[in-house]
Amino acid sequence: QARTARPCRCVAPSLPTRLSQLMQGDELTRQVFLGRQAIFDVDRKVVAYELLYRMSAAAGDALTDNEDRTSHVMIDALMSIGLDRLVAGQRAFLNMDTASLLAELPLTLPPQRVVIEVLETVAPEPKVLAALRHLRDRGYRIALDDVVYQPALDPLLELAHIAKVDLPAIAAGQLADQVNALRRFNVELLAEKIETEAQFDQTRELGFTLFQGYWLARPSTVSGKRGLMRREDVLSLLARLQDPSLQTSELQALVSNNPGLSHRLLRYINSAMFYLPRRIDSIRQAVVLIGQRQIRQIASLLLLDGGETPPLELVRLTLLRARMCEQLAARVKLDADAAFTVGLLSTAEMLVDQPLTQILADMPLSEATVQAICTHHGPLGQILAAVTHYETGxxxxxxxxxxxxxxxxxxxxxAVEFVESIMAASRG
Structure with missing residues (x-):
């Protein structure tokens, strides 16, 4: 029998031991909260939900100003809690301020699943109107929030699909006049802040077709967990993403080398928002499908997130495992991209501090990929098993x-050299 070469036992540290040490005293995730308030039709059936920022589990604990609200809601809705869990098959109304519109943050969202709700603080400036026209051309529906008609709103109303009429701001005797003024525009009327049955009946008789308010349903709060990222790392990533000459292969490498972004991207693209005929299991597939522009937008959202990453050593060890899985798979003619993903997600439990089965179910991935990660079943599972047993000696x-x-x-x-070069580049 041929003698089997044995690897050097002094090279690889024990990954489980290192992760256990890193977990002690390190906060890798934080609890996140979103409010949602139902929107009803004339038959009082739920047809959409408005998503609202919450600082805690308290239903009324909303952010007192607009700063960072849009980015927080989008990060948590798309990549932490999940839009499917929040609104099921209904549309989501997402508030957008001027900065969010000009940064084109809505373009990270599938137009068939969301309504862009333009806050009342947004002025009809030329750049804003151009951004809204671009969104309309891309198939997005636009709603105006807290509408009390005045001629200055005409440019926005000409681009809107829905006008959310602010009932408390309008005297009861003037509501009919407001409706008549708004009928000059091709907008659906939504009565917001309905607090009595009489208001519901009155607005329905005036031609409103959508309704929202405490009398119908109070906001509820949904919670989840968000893995944290360092702004320095996201800045480094964004710097490269701004290069128009960036090739697809390099874009794939940039995403693959950022575990936090990789996890979010796979979860995002595999959500029911995209109605994909099959599940996406590799970073390469996700990059090809979603494209550089949307990845840049997602990275921009993460930059606006204010959190910190898991410890740098944990990121290093995650990338090391993923890279080694990729190399071994390539040498035995398996899918190297899928192998990288398997290695990357095998430490997700430590990265986001949730049970691995729950994380994978929430993404979701194909059954073969899940089994490779969880039970080391199949060819890719055996690659992962080899790497993890190498790590532990x-x-x-x-x-x-x-x-x-x-x-x-x-x-x-x-793999060590590869990961260290990435870390050095990110520090530079």
Missing amino acids: NFDHPALVALAELDLTARYLE
Whole structure:
């Protein structure tokens, strides 16, 4: 029997041991909260939800100003809690201030799933109107918030699909006049802040078709957890994403080398928002499907998030595992991109401090990928098993022995060099 080459036992640290040490005293995630308030039709059936920022689980604990509200809601709705969980198959109304519109943040969202709600603080400036026309051309529906008609609103009303009429701001005897003024525009009328049955009946008789307010339903609060990211890392990523000559292969590498962004991107693109015929299992597929522009927008959202990443050493170890899985898969003619993803997600439980099965179910991934990560089943699962047993020094494990001819020590050292070069570049 041929003698099996054994890798050097002094090279690889124990990943589980290091992760256990890193977890002690380190806050890797934070609890996040979103409010949602139902919007009803004339038959009092729910047809949409407005998503609202919440600082805590208290239903009325909303942010007192607009600063960062849009970015927080979008991050949490798309990548932490999940839009599907928040609104199921209904549309989501998302508030947008001037800065969010000019930054084109809505373009990260599928137009068939959202309504862009323009806050009352947004002035009809030429740049704002151009942004709204672009959104309309892309298929987005636009609503104006807290409308009390005045001629200055005409440019916005000409672009809107829905006018949310602010009932408390209008005297009861003037509501009919407001409706008549708004009928000059091709907008659907939504009565907001309905607090009595009499208001519901009155607005319905005046031709309103959408309704929202405490009498119908108070906002509820939904919570989830968000993995944290350092702004420095996101800035470094954004700097490269701004390059118009960036090639798809380099874009794929940039995303793959950022575990936090990779996790969010896969979860986002596999959500029911996109109605994809099959699930996306690799960063390469996600990058090709979603494109550089939307990835840049998602990274911009993460920059606006104010949190911190998991410890840098945890990110390093995650990338190291993913890179080694990728290399081994390539040498045995398996899908290297999928292998990188399997390695990347195998530490997700530590990255986001949730049960691994829950994280994978929320993304979701194909059953083969889930089994590779959770049970080391299948060819990619055996690659992952070999890497994890190499990390712990269990060199006699069958999965590792089967790949011994690939010179695992050399593969590990190459992965270390690769990850260290990435870390150095991000610090530069």
